[in-house]
Amino acid sequence: MLHTLKSVLTLAFLSLFITANGFAQSKILFATQPSISPDASTIVFSYESDLWKVPANGGAAVRLTGMDGEETASSISPDGKWLAFTSNQYGNDDVYMMPVDGGEITQLTYHQAGDQVESWSWDSKTIYFRSGRYNRVSAYAVSIEGGTPERLFGHYHNNVHNLVKHPSENTYFFNESWESFIFPQRKKYKGPFNPDIKSYSLDSETFTKHTNWEGKDMWPTLDQSGNLFFVSDEFNGEYNLYKLSGNNKEQLTRFNTSVVSPKVSANGKTIVFEKEYQLFTYDVASGKSTAIPITIFKNNTLTKEQSFDVENSVTSFDVSPDKKKLAFTSRGELFVSDIKGKFIRQIETNALGRVLEVKWLKDNKTLMFNQTAEGYQNWFTTAADGSGMEKQVTKDEDNNRALELNSDRTKGIYISGRDKLKLIDLESLKTETIVEDEFWGFQNQQPRFSPNDEYVLYTARRDFEHDIFTYHIESEEIMNLTATGVSESDPFWSPDGKYIYFSSSRTSPSYPRGGGETDLFQMALDTYEEPYKSDKFDELFVEKEEDDDSKEEESEEDESSMEISINTDGLMHRLEDIGENFGSQFSPFVVQDGDKTMVLYLSNHDEGNTGLYVTTLQPFESPETKKFDGVRFAGNITEVDGSLYGLSGGSVYELDAASAKATQIETEFEFKRNLRAEFNQMFEELWANIEENFYNDTFHGINWEEIRDRYRTYLPSVNNRNDFSRIMNDMLGELNSSHMGFTTFGEEEQEFYSTVSLSTGLTFDANNPFRVASVVADGPADVAGKDIQPGDVLTAIDGKEVNTEMNREMYFNRPSMPEEVSLTFQRNRNSFTTKIHPESYFSTRNNLYDEWVDEKQEMVDSETDERVAYVHMKNMGGGELENFLTEMTSEGYHRDALILDLRYNTGGNVHNDVLQFLSQQPYAKWKYRNGELASQPNFTPAAKPIILLQNEQSLSDAEVTAAGFKALNLGTIVGTETYRWIIFTSGKGLVDGSFYRLPAWGVYTLDDERNLERTGVKPDIEVFNNFKDRLNGTDPQLTKAIELALEQLGNN
DSSP states (O other), X not given: OOEEEOOOOOHHHHHHHHHHHOEEESSOOOOEEEEEOXXXXXXXXXXXXXXXXXXXXXXXXXXXXXXXXXXXXXXXXXXXXXXXXXXXXXXXXXXXXXXXXXXXXXXXXXXXSOEEEEEEOTTSSEEEEEEOSSSSXXXXXXXXXXXXXXXXXXXXXXXXXXXXXXXXXXXXXXXXXXXXXXXXXXXXXXXXXXXXXXXXXXXXXXXXXXXXXXXXXXXXXXXXXXXXXXXXXXXXXXXXXXXXXTTEEEEOOOOSSOEEEEEEOTTSSEEEEEETTEEEEEETTTTEEEEOOEEEEEOOOTTSEEEEEOTTOOOEEEEOTTSSEEEEEETTEEEEEETTSOSEEEEOOOTTOOEEEEXXXXXXXXXXXXXXXXXXXXXXXXXXXXXXXXEEOOOOSSOEEEEEEOTTSSEEEEEETTTEEEEEETTTOOEEEEEEOOOOSSSOOOOEEOTTSSEEEEEEXXXXXXXXXXXXXXXXXXXXSOOOSSOEEEEEEOTTSSEEEEEEOSSSOSTTTOOOSOEEEEEESSOOOOOOHHHXXXXXXXXXXXXXXXXXXXXXXXXXXXXXXXXXXXXXXXXXXXXXXXXXXXXXXXXXXXXEEEEEEEEEEETTEEEEEEEEEOTTSOOEEEEOBSOSOOEEEEEETTEXXXXXXXXXXXXXXXXXXXXXXXXXXXXXXXXXXXXXXXXXXXXXXXXXXXXXXXGGGOOHHHHHHHHHTTGGGOOSHHHHHHHHHHHHHTTOOSSOOEEOOOGGGOOSOOOEEEEOSXXXXXXXXXXXXXXXXXXXXXXXXXXXXXXXXXXXXXXXXXXXXXXXXXXXXXXXXXXXXXXXXXXXXXXXXXXXXXXXHHHHHHHHHHHHHHHHHHHHHHHHTTOEEEEEOSSBSHHHHHHHHHHHTTHHHHSSEEEEEOTTOOOBSOHHHHHHHHTOOOOEEEOOTTSOOEEESSOOGGGSOEEEEEXXXXXXXXXXXHHHHHHTTOSEEEEOOOOSOOEEEEEEEOTTSOEEEEEEEEOBOTTTOOBHHHHOOOOSEEOOOOHHHHHHTOXXXXXXXXXXXXXXXXXX
């Protein structure tokens, strides 16, 4: 019994529809993931979210599917009757099949993890697919008759994918590397975790590694004679077609652009593949490659405008000097309204630009804003009433941002590129660089003028941390006010010119892990005495008569005549805490009203919830702190003639510091944007930001401009967000860099359905998928009083009898996660029912990883008689650090040696904490009278033998840890060279909320400054674990580590 879906659209109906709404195209780009019929006559491919069929020599394509989701990864059965494919119709990627000529569609898998079709058995009865339901990825088989899928190869860390089976032998060919299924778009990777063509014979239990190139050999495909074809980048760094001839690689093509997703026909005559986003065929006999001419009637909706609204979507703003008008940005567009937000006009800007910031000039009629031009943010001016055209002020190939105007709006300061602070004259619009320093191209803090406009206050980097600087405009003198080695952030000058407020953790650097909790500080620029009460009393008898105009003139006079002096002697000793003394306080903004100083800031001291607070400082009064009512937090705070405004949750608020109340300025205005223009702008901006910020100034030896120009030519052919995402990731892949990636999501892609997979914490028998194989440790079934045992047979779920011919996972696939589920089991002749609180499949996946760790722990305990401690770290995150410290202060404390296992470690940022703990050595002993002598410190792992285990899947911060371990001579490293996947990364968002990672900081060895991204870390003793070792449950690396630990203990 199988789950069937609606039939596909008939060709006749489809033709009627597209004749009225579409147009024909003969050169089709972004037709992807092709498959080919056994006789090489027909090709099926994915295009615009559906599957299509076309003759192998070209012609009019016929749509095969019309499902709600996306259909991908098609594969035609060897008998030519069936088409298997992946679809996310119900929110998850599952396996489906249908007759190859169209008809009823059958769903075969039901799991929240992504299931991607890879190939068929040669009898056309079984579909092979890959899935992340058990571990990161594994190969599975499912019958076309239905039933529960079977995982083909055991062991948690066997990551088999790209699987094909030999036609006459019980042998499977596959890849195992991340580089061949997570990062196939990454070009030119060379390293120990490169993908090779491997095979395993179930009959002879023989594991074979067929290729040994240090780069990429992947995507194997077999014909019915057993000829194996694949791609390799050995020739020129691009993927070309190869054939495996005995133990040798035979090159078939010599393209300068890469072959993607090759599939050979069963008869061995033709290989179909993608290249430059087109479909090609390769004739095996002649060696000729031909682009397939495909005609498709398409309904292009990408150029049609879509509607958006500014409501709760404002990204920056400014208030005019007369306080009558508001200028703001939303989704890269510029708007002006009255101060109440009722009357809104969109100001025309370049459709290929993105507006990010806006400021009013002093005439109340002109706006200055930054907008991307060819990807880089530059300054423009325009009339605020919408008349006239924008004028470009700067034409830099740097990002100009963080503009701040002085008190009379005659000058501005801003950050430009990675290393410049610039001053702009707002009358002549001329700019000059006033400071060159390490600002970085992102994560910047707002530079500000001093209250008298004589100084510029800013932060720049020293050893990754922010120091606070002043620049005196007239004398050009620069002073570093802090210079501490930790970050002092978000400095703000008090309106009276006497104090600078900032946030800092004071003793903890912010890199690599973050500085922990930060406090607000008031820095006195000189030694000031407190006011005298007697003076205040005398003022009561002084008569003053002045009108409002004279008050205003006096205020302006005070500001212009204000003298600021900075006494650097003892400056950092004149700090005072401001605000709450627990939690984190940050982002100060200071205003004054008479003798009251009001410091606005963000704080999370209220049970970890960030809120906007104001602390009022006044002579002869205790500081008073209030939480703002009406808004949770606020940024982009702006003061205009005594009035405060801030941005929170996409809305502008008026802020009253005295009462701590916020009032929302409601804005509603619908506007249009064209997604094709938006995609083009995003492309340019991403390219420019990589150009400005990529950690390696040679871009790993490629011409980044040529790469942009090549991929730019494909933009006019983009049909949807998937196509755009692929272009962006492929372009990034040219950099041969780790920690890269572009992710995007649009409202047009929202899923109609979604499902979750319930996990009960049980594993089931491969031969009987309803019979319990084990209870997973620490899972929902592993609780006291729950007597589920291996061998119990599941017979009912929530009181409904199961059909053992069905896919078991279908019963655990639900629209949402229930709080409990009832399971009925048969044990011998007895039946019993128990309840379970289900968990996510990912939680069980993590518990299965823990079971592997437990096995290693037992192995070390047994073979060392518990003399050697074993600690495995899955990653270098905070949770695993806590586990490491817990283990080291318990088991590691009592045992005589340590094996630290960083194999399969996926990185993070806690290397410094780990290495500092491991570096501890005894320096003294102490004791109570007649007590035992005890070491200081308590924990001294560096005085004991330490073996560090690493392998080709030790990556990112695990590589930093291994490099530090070696530099500090803490012990012996056993295993294989690390991945070469280590750059510290940040990221940036784009106009539609898309995000891309930005590798900005390289990591280099201490002695010879080798780039670990290119070299990795070599072990002291090389030991390999391969696929068969894992399959058989042996671990030569850990065995060697145990041997070394015992040997070193014996020597000691």
